[in-house]
Amino acid sequence: MQTAARAMSITATPAVSLDGVGKVFRSADGEKKVHALDGIDLTIAEQEFLCLLGGSGCGKSTLLRMIAGFETPTTGQVAVRGEPVRGPGPDRGVVFQDYGLFPWLTVAENIGFGPRRRGLPGADVDAAVQRFLSLVGLERFATTFPAQLSGGMQQRVAIARVLANDPAVLLMDEPFGALDSLTRETMQHELQQICDELRTTVVFVTHSVEEAVYLADRVVVMGGGPSVGTPGHVELVLPVALEHPRDITSPEFNELKRELLAVIHGTSTAALR
Ligand SMILES: Nc1ncnc2c1ncn2[C@@H]1O[C@H](COP(=O)(O)OP(=O)(O)O)[C@@H](O)[C@H]1O
Ligand SMILES: [Mg+2]
Secondary structure, three states: OHHHHHHHHHHHOOOEEEEEEEEEEEOOOOOOEEEEEEEEEEEEOOOOEEEEEOOOOOOHHHHHHHHHOOOOOOEEEEEEOOEEOOOOOOOEEEEOOOOOOOOOOOHHHHHHHHHHHOOOOHHHHHHHHHHHHHHOOOHHHOOOOHHHOOHHHHHHHHHHHHHOOOOOEEEEEOOOOOOOHHHHHHHHHHHHHHHHHHOOEEEEEEOOHHHHHHHOOEEEEEEEEHHHOEEEEEEEEEEOOOOOOOOOOOHHHHHHHHHHHHHHOOOOOHHHO
16 A cells, blocks of 8 residues: 555656746856746656757757756756756766767776766676666677777767666757767667666657657657747647657658648647647
8 A cells, every 4th residue: 555655656756847947048248148948847757758859059958957957947946756956966867969988987887987986885886787788788898998989889888877877867968969870770779779678767859850759758849049039948749659669651750750840940830739
């Protein structure tokens, strides 16, 4: 009974909630204000894969950085599992486009870094390293240094390193943006499988409509941005109910792509219903 009640309260608390979130940056001299985001209300459920999709400058990275705790909202509240975000923390793992690995550590040492820092016993650190090495298919590269790996392999290490901390939320800012298109497709497929297996909650920033439709349970289309004269905001939230792995050539897939593109290019009001 007690366990059931606890399980219910856990599922009832969203992984991430954004409540009236806005962000105004000030220029270095404090004179000019940059209204980056306004009125963002979003609830992200446990185990959900959410994509933030939009063109350059609409505030995707700023939103992700506020969830990560690297930026503070000017208005509103950001909470992770019901706790207000006050700064970065191990409950949120962040993966950027440029991998950010420690070049002086081997692949295994990079992955074991977080668990070791959290004070886990050596045997547990080793077990975590083995588990996540194998999850990203890099068992043979445990003693290799990052510089000797391809971009796709380095990004696999970065993902394994973050997942080894068992974060509540995985935050990814255009993580495959620097990869060639074939590697990128492989990585999208692998990430989807890993998140499915681990049941990880993910917030994934992309400007690729296809990437969003391939990965997301829900796509949040963002628009606006200081360069177009309105603060960044949510234009549309579109659920994607297709089975995984998704067939990017199917009519259903392409219909969703068309709908999102219409919103992004501002050609459809029907899609905004
Ligand atoms: N530290 C900052 N200081 C001033 N303006 C910023 C800062 N960070 C982002 N911005 C501005 O906020 C807007 C949104 O940026 P960003 O979140 O990086 O957009 P996106 O990731 O969607 O391309 C842009 O106009 C950008 O120039
Ligand atoms: Mg960005």
